[in-house]
Amino acid sequence: MQSLLTVLLEEALPRVLTITLLIGVGVGLANLAVEYGLVKLVARVGHYLTEPANLPPEVGTAVLTNAVSVTAGYGMLAEFREDGLLDDRATLIAVIINTFFGFIQHIFTYYGPVLIPILGLQVGLMYVGARAGISLGITFVGLLAGAVLLRDDDYDGSSIDPDTPEEDSQTNREKLQTAAENTADRLRSIVPRLAVVYSLVFVALEYSDQILAVFASVGLDDPNAVLEPIAGLLGLPGAAIPVILVSLVDPTTGAITVAPLIGDVLTPEETVITLLVGSLISLTIGTVKRSIPFQYGIWGASFGTKVIIVNVCLKAAFILVAIGVFFAV
Template sequence: MLQSDLLVVLGDVLPRVARIAAFIAVGVFLANLAVGFGLVEHVAGLSRYLTRPARLPDEVGTAILTTAASTTAGYGMLAEFRESGRLSDRATLVAVTINTFFGFVQHIFTFYVPVLIPILGFEVGVMYVGARALVALGITLAGVAAGALLLRGDDVDRSATVTTSTDGGAPPADDAPETRREVVEHAWNRTLPKLRRIVPRLAVVYTLVVVLTRTYDLTALTSVADPLATVVGLPGAAVPVIAVFALDTTAGAATIAPLVGVEFTPRQAVATMLLGGIVSFAVSTFKRSIPFQYGIWGPAFGSKVIAVNTAFKVVFIGLAVTVLLAA
């Protein structure tokens, strides 16, 4: 029995770790290539409207735009900039916050448009996706404002590069990559040490999470849905919908869709799903955010990233719910 449980856990953990490790490798490798080939200058023009007001270097714009294609790759690039000394912890938190909207963009084409809108119907689907987009955009703009207000000159070391040597010193000028092949090889050699450090940590944390979720019932965390629905004045039917939506977005959408026009107005339906998103943070943070963020940043800084992300999401989703119901 123990052996079968172990096989189930490994079957759950190994594919996740392998997938995330692959994306991290891509992100770190692209960060090194971007610097080695001078691609930063080409991308900076598209992102400097965010990075310059936030007092971040142009290289961060590469990571921000990469997030629109892969959140993991974008985070991997930011982790490389932080570990190279280019960004302080405070500057990295600002960059992670600015990343929010671009991380949302990829889900529009992979989940919201092909899956969620057909389930919810055009009106409610577009309203919900639009609300989530505005929440993500609001967080990104708040990150820009935070950078403008909080970052100082010592939060960004513009002399540091992601191609520093492993002992912390700059590579000798004679050893600097010159040909394309040398740049690629050098970027890959800089990627391997990070993978050796991150992947074992990621595997351990994911294993612990899978074991705990198989041992304890996390649905108890959704009991907070009842007082939330009561406080904001939603129908009683919102409570089970929020509970389902908190555990699975697709199932929650399928649950509330037939109730629109019966138990819920379109605005109430969207507000209910947004509240489900707030409640789901307790579950998703434990099952996904902690393993992912701890794997990339380590427990200390990973906890800060989770706290900042959660605080911004709760505040801005709360504002969106208030506006929807007030209107």
């Protein structure tokens, strides 16, 4: 077992520095976009996304940014919320709408180059299609929620930076300086939370054996006993259980584990169901390891908790829908 100092320096610190850099890029881009009026230009495209949800056009910039960097997109939304463009309800809806555009990035960075070659073209496309449908469904929920719960006259884009002088009254140096100062202020409020939460999470993961021992003391030492009824309910063979267990820790390893079983032991549909069940159960681990540190760092504990609850509930609901669709096929 690593020492506490080693965990903090080798695991928590690099993650905090990486996330801080990405957030800084996102917030910095948002501030530069405001200073140079680029928000209005990009928002012309995002307008088609935000208008049905009664969100201001400027939010379309953050939504589209998610297709390149989820962290940067969230950073821009956080900046808009901080500046008063969005209240908590509108921010939550914007976060939900972000889902599919964040998925687009993963198609090029993970699903396409990594997962499809492992699973094969047929099963890979089936699984990626299922994940795309889940993400797209969540985004549609956000659009519907905005159409029902928001009014378009409640959010005025002019509130992004009401004290900024007219564009032609500022030099480039002044605009860059203003953007840098606003970005630094934002990072000063985010980085301490990131450092604390990530440190706690990685320390807890390092001592996970002791935590598992506590579960074992109350009779929960055999994960198979929990998963067997689920696999039986879905008609999955026993070979699916180890795949689900491995997927809890690492989805890529889960895909590698299930690949040799495709065709002989598991049908393509059963393979996709197995991976979806693994992703559903692993939501808890993913929330603790990634979502809580990231969302708390961006929004703080109070609003971050709301974002996490909404995201987890929607993901779980649509994963269940996808499982039901493949089960019915």
